[in-house]
Amino acid sequence: MARRGNSGMFLRMMMRAALVRKGSAMAALLAVVVAASVATAMLNIYVDMQSKLQKEFRNYGANIIIVGRDGGSLPEDALGTVDKTLAGRGTAVPFSYAVAKSANEKPVVVAGTDFARVKQLNRWWSVAVWPEKPMSALVGARAMENLSRDGAPFSLTFNGKALQISPAGTLNTGADEDSRVYLSLPDFTAWAGLQPSTIEVGANGTAAEVEAIREQLVADLPAAEVKPVRQIVEAEGRVLGKARAALLASAIVIIVTAILCVVATLTAWVMEQRKNFAIMKALGASERIITGFFAAEAAALGVVGAIAGFVVGLGVAAWIARANFQAAITPRFSVLPMVLVGSVALALISALLPIGLLRRVQPATILRGE
Incomplete structure (x- = not known):
C-alpha cells in the first residue's frame, strides 16, 4: 500500500510540475518531437529505400556465380544444394554451355538453362517470346542475324550430332547473351550430353547477408568455385553507403540541436524551481528521490515526444518520397522501437546537466535567499 501511495504521489508531482511550467514543458517536448520526427523520416526512408534497391538490383541478374573447378561440370546435386542453402532467399539458375557449329561452319555458343528460373533472375532481359515447345530456342539478336534472318528453323552441330x-x-541485352542460342536444359542435355557447369545466383539481402550466403555455399559445395559478382555487390554497397551517410549526417545535426534545446529548457526550469527543490530537500527528500523524479519527467517527455514524432515523421517521409523520388513509401513500423529508445535516451542525456545542478542545491542557502 505504501509503495502504491508513493507511486501515486510521484505521478501527481510529475503532472503538477508539467502543468505549472507549461511553456517550458512544451518547448522541451517540441524539441524531442522534432528530433523523433527527423529520425523517423530518415530511418523510414533508408529502410524502405534499402528494401526497394535490393529488389531493383536483383533485377540486374546474379550477384553470385558458381562454376565447376577447372572448367568442369558441377556435381549432379549442385542445384539442389544451392536451393537448400538459399531457403527462399534468392533464385538459382543452372547453365550449361557448348560451342556448336552452324550450317556455314561458324561457331555458335549454345546454352542450356531453366527458362522459368531465368525469368525470375534476369528480369532485365528484353525477350520477344519465351520458348515453350521442345526444341524451340531463345536466340540472341546478333546470333539471329547469322543463323535465321527470317525466323526459319536452323541446324546446329556439336560433336557430330x-x-x-x-x-x-529473340533476346536483346546489349551484352554477350545477344550472340548465344538458349535451349531448355533437358533439350540441351539430350543433344550435347553435358551437365550444368555454371549456376547463377541472385541472393536477396544486404551486402553482408549476401556474403554470408556465399560463404555458406563455399562450405556446401567444396567441389565448386563460388565467386561474387563484384560489380553488382559493390554498386549496391556504394549506393546504400552514400544514402546512409547523407541521412545520418542530417539526422545527427538536427538531433544535436534538439539536445541543446532540451538541455537549455530543462536547465532554465531547474533554475526557476530551485526554491521548490530546496523545500523538498529540507523536508527530507533524498537526492535519489529528486533525481529520480527529474529523470522520470525527462523519460516521460521522451516517450510522448517519440510517439508524436513518429506519427509526424511518417508523414514527412511520405512527403519527401513523393516530392523528391515521385514514389510512394511504405510505413516501416519496425523503426518505432529505435525512435522510442532514441528519444528517451535523448531526453535522459539532456537531463544530465540539470540533474547535476539539482544535486548542488543547498536548502539553507536557497531558503535564506542567498
Whole structure:
C-alpha cells in the first residue's frame, strides 16, 4: 500500500510540475518531437529505400556465380544444394554451355538453362517470346542475324550430332547473351550430353547477408568455385553507403540541436524551481528521490515526444518520397522501437546537466535567499 501511495504521489508531482511550467514543458517536448520526427523520416526512408534497391538490383541478374573447378561440370546435386542453402532467399539458375557449329561452319555458343528460373533472375532481359515447345530456342539478336534472318528453323552441330532448332523469340541485352542460342536444359542435355557447369545466383539481402550466403555455399559445395559478382555487390554497397551517410549526417545535426534545446529548457526550469527543490530537500527528500523524479519527467517527455514524432515523421517521409523520388513509401513500423529508445535516451542525456545542478542545491542557502 505504501509503495502504491508513493507511486501515486510521484505521478501527481510529475503532472503538477508539467502543468505549472507549461511553456517550458512544451518547448522541451517540441524539441524531442522534432528530433523523433527527423529520425523517423530518415530511418523510414533508408529502410524502405534499402528494401526497394535490393529488389531493383536483383533485377540486374546474379550477384553470385558458381562454376565447376577447372572448367568442369558441377556435381549432379549442385542445384539442389544451392536451393537448400538459399531457403527462399534468392533464385538459382543452372547453365550449361557448348560451342556448336552452324550450317556455314561458324561457331555458335549454345546454352542450356531453366527458362522459368531465368525469368525470375534476369528480369532485365528484353525477350520477344519465351520458348515453350521442345526444341524451340531463345536466340540472341546478333546470333539471329547469322543463323535465321527470317525466323526459319536452323541446324546446329556439336560433336557430330546435329539438332534442328526452331526460334521462339529473340533476346536483346546489349551484352554477350545477344550472340548465344538458349535451349531448355533437358533439350540441351539430350543433344550435347553435358551437365550444368555454371549456376547463377541472385541472393536477396544486404551486402553482408549476401556474403554470408556465399560463404555458406563455399562450405556446401567444396567441389565448386563460388565467386561474387563484384560489380553488382559493390554498386549496391556504394549506393546504400552514400544514402546512409547523407541521412545520418542530417539526422545527427538536427538531433544535436534538439539536445541543446532540451538541455537549455530543462536547465532554465531547474533554475526557476530551485526554491521548490530546496523545500523538498529540507523536508527530507533524498537526492535519489529528486533525481529520480527529474529523470522520470525527462523519460516521460521522451516517450510522448517519440510517439508524436513518429506519427509526424511518417508523414514527412511520405512527403519527401513523393516530392523528391515521385514514389510512394511504405510505413516501416519496425523503426518505432529505435525512435522510442532514441528519444528517451535523448531526453535522459539532456537531463544530465540539470540533474547535476539539482544535486548542488543547498536548502539553507536557497531558503535564506542567498
